[in-house]
Amino acid sequence: MSKSYDVCVVGGGMVGAAQAALLSRAGYDVALLEANRPAEFNPEDEVGLRVSAISAGSRAILEQAGAWKCIQKQRYCAYREMHVEEQGSNRGLDFLADEFGRDALGYIIENQLVQSCLWKSIEAAGEVDIYSPDSLSKLEQHAGGVSVTLASGKSLECKVLAASDGALSSVRKMVGIDQQVWEYNERGLVAVITTEEPNPGIAWQRFLSGGPLALLPLSDGRSSIVWTQSDTDARRRVGLPETEFLAELSDACRNVFGRVVAVSERASFPLRTRISEHFLDGRVVLLGDAAHAVHPLAGQGVNLGFLDAAALTESLLAADEHSLDRALRHYARWRRSDSVLMTRGFHAIHELFALPGQISSKIRQIGMRITNKSWFTKDRLLLHAAGQHSDAPRLAKGETLREIMRS
Numbered sequence: 112m113s114k115s116y117d118v119c120v121v122g123g124g125m126v127g128a129a130q131a132a133l134l135s136r137a138g139y140d141v142a143l144l145e146a147n148r149p150a151e152f153n154p155e156d157e158v159g160l161r162v163s164a165i166s167a168g169s170r171a172i173l174e175q176a177g178a179w180k181c182i183q184k185q186r187y188c189a190y191r192e193m194h195v196e197e198q199g200s201n202r203g204l205d206f207l208a209d210e211f212g213r214d215a216l217g218y219i220i221e222n223q224l225v226q227s228c229l230w231k232s233i234e235a236a237g238e239v240d241i242y243s244p245d246s247l248s249k250l251e252q253h254a255g256g257v258s259v260t261l262a263s264g265k266s267l268e269c270k271v272l273a274a275s276d277g278a279l280s281s282v283r284k285m286v287g288i289d290q291q292v293w294e295y296n297e298r299g300l301v302a303v304i305t306t307e308e309p310n311p312g313i314a315w316q317r318f319l320s321g322g323p324l325a326l327l328p329l330s331d332g333r334s335s336i337v338w339t340q341s342d343t344d345a346r347r348r349v350g351l352p353e354t355e356f357l358a359e360l361s362d363a364c365r366n367v368f369g370r371v372v373a374v375s376e377r378a379s380f381p382l383r384t385r386i387s388e389h390f391l392d393g394r395v396v397l398l399g400d401a402a403h404a405v406h407p408l409a410g411q412g413v414n415l416g417f418l419d420a421a422a423l424t425e426s427l428l429a430a431d432e433h434s435l436d437r438a439l440r441h442y443a444r445w446r447r448s449d450s451v452l453m454t455r456g457f458h459a460i461h462e463l464f465a466l467p468g469q470i471s472s473k474i475r476q477i478g479m480r481i482t483n484k485s486w487f488t489k490d491r492l493l494l495h496a497a498g499q500h501s502d503a504p505r506l507a508k509g510e511t512l513r514e515i516m517r518s
């Protein structure tokens with residue numbers, strides 16, 4: 112006997128968990144399938160290697176998903192300043208929260224904490240049926256929705272299936288949605304570092320000839336780094352003896368907060384840009400990395416995913432039984448056009464900074480200087496980075512679920 116749901120969310124990473132929390136709080140019957148049940152966050156543990164720069168819009172969405180208070184009680188770092196420069200010049204682009212009337216430009220938070228707080232919110236409400244550890248092994252679409260078979264043999268009936276099963280999404284493959292993929296042969300090297308002086312709360316990024324290096328502030332004065340570099344360099348640097356690694360990193364970040372004196376374990380992840388040809392097939396919708404994956408140079412990957420979750424919630428709330436298909440098409444058009452713009456934009460920035468030679472470098476530096484002087488351009492850039500531009504979902508702009516349900 113199959114159990115029936117309004118929405119089955121496949122993949123309970125940060126994006127899928129946010130989607131399940133928002134939809135159940137909006138009154139839908141939701142099932143959440145996750146292959147690996149996340150471990151509970153332990154504040155005694157060392158800071159995780161995977162962190163995200165969470166935007167103001169994402170914070171508003173996490174508040175409505177019931178996860179923000181839990182995050183606030185643990186550890187995170189609000190940053191009020193952002194600096195971007197290119198090797199060869201320490202002048203570049205500066206953003207100050209105060210200048211734009213913002214409390215913060217964003218928040219550096221461990222991925223595991225975000226996911227764990229979302230799961231806590233879901234579990235505390237007790238409204239979502241969780242199937243974990245379990246995974247989707249088969250799906251069949253029909254006029255009224257999607258029939259799903261799980262690896263455990265259980266079967267579910269879903270009016271809508273929301274696939275948030277990551278960049279290698281098996282749901283996307285099952286329904287045959289193609290992707291455009293840009294390969295860079297690059298990896299993002301991640302680690303936690305200690306500098307002579309504490310990071311004073313600046314998200315700092317320097318474009319080097321091999322790729323950007325970001326130092327993101329943590330609550331204890333250390334920085335989390337994301338260092339983009341060629342596949343070969345990343346593999347070599349992950350294995351370097353500590354003293355040699357510290358010397359190379361100190362040089363790469365021009366000792367911005369003094370010398371780098373300690374580093375945690377290191378890891379690296381392959382970097383690609385991906386955009387799905389469609390975000391919808393029948394009653395199957397894609398969101399998060401299953402729909403699009405962007406280069407981390409702008410720290411926007413999961414933020415785009417949270418916008419997807421908010422947009423799908425709003426699209427469904429605006430529909431009834433008869434207009435469900437129209438609402439899904441609306442979601443897919445809305446989020447794909449924004450995601451195409453963002454993926455192409457980040458890809459273009461990546462290519463622009465990869466252009467070799469003095470002339471290209473001079474042009475980039477002049478461009479940054481001009482942008483730095485334009486309050487209007489910087490304000491527009493910040494609105495987009497915050498996920499609060501005119502076309503952003505209402506939840507990201509601070510409206511509550513209750514307000515949206517009432518309207």
Ligand SMILES: Cc1cc2nc3c(=O)[nH]c(=O)nc-3n(C[C@H](O)[C@H](O)[C@H](O)COP(=O)(O)OP(=O)(O)OC[C@H]3O[C@@H](n4cnc5c(N)ncnc54)[C@H](O)[C@@H]3O)c2cc1C
Nearest residue numbers: 122124126146164246247277299399400410411412413414
């Ligand atoms: C080095 C690096 C730095 C980054 N920094 C930032 C940043 O600063 N800011 C930012 O916004 N983004 C950043 N990103 C991107 C961000 O990490 C991703 O966009 C985000 O983790 C994607 O979340 P997701 O929930 O969509 O997918 P995932 O985290 O991949 O979650 C997918 C989930 O689905 C589950 N799953 C898969 N298949 C199945 C199945 N068949 N059945 C059931 N469950 C399944 C998996 O177990 C997993 O839990 C960075 C990425 C990298 C590589």
